């Protein structure tokens with residue numbers, strides 16, 4: 001199957017402006033590809049640059065060098081050099097992202113937070129709410145919490161709202177930043193099942209999973225980020 005996302009020569013250096021402009025190279029010459037129906041996992045120790053790669057792929061971090069080619073509207077588009085408006089369009093239609101923490105919006109209920117991405121994409125409010133209820137119930141979020149804003153929810157409850165929101169759409173590429181970090185075993189198993197369903201639907205997934213059981217259950221390939229370390233040639 002042809003890749004839906006191809007990364008070439010990707011590099012990231014952080015410039016510490018408040019520290020006299022010190023440069024911190026983190027990733028050099030990263031290259032990998034993602035295929036539909038497969039889950040790739042970013043591996044490597046803490047600080048290796050796994051989150052930085054996900055953030056570059058979602059357009060949250062600027063890219064210093066290289067290309068991120070993504071299949072969007074039938075053609076390969078370079079996300080690394082795309083204009084902000086184009087990046088937003090790609091996020092709306094092609095690439096989804098489940099961040100580690102929920103961005104809590106005051107006064108908006110958990111149900112509406114989950115349904116919102118579908119409503120924004122033109123699904124009618126009732127159908128979107130039905131799908132949101134289905135996901136929240138699958139993720140065992142107690143029904144009494146659905147009408148409440150998640151600001152006061154526990155870490156695991158907030159993470160389940162975040163997962164439901166990230167999985168409700170049908171983006172062909174889905175990035176997952178430690179989606180199971182605060183979950184118990186039952187809910188980790190639900191997320192594994194949801195990832196398997198995305199694969200069966202042809203979605204290309206790229207994730208960071210610190211939990212070895214989850215990683216082993218979902219990974220089709222492991223991309224070892226230590227291979228993209230700036231000092232690897234000196235080692």
Ligand SMILES: Nc1ncnc2c1ncn2[C@@H]1O[C@H](COP(=O)(O)OP(=O)(O)OP(=O)(O)O)[C@@H](O)[C@H]1O
Pocket residue numbers: 014024026044045046047048049050051052053
């Ligand atoms: N916004 C930033 N500004 C400066 N340095 C950063 C920034 N984000 C990440 N870094 C640095 O880049 C390196 C890689 O961080 P990153 O979070 O990508 O690693 P990681 O592999 O995801 O780590 P972990 O497994 O601990 O989450 C670290 O040394 C970190 O300090």
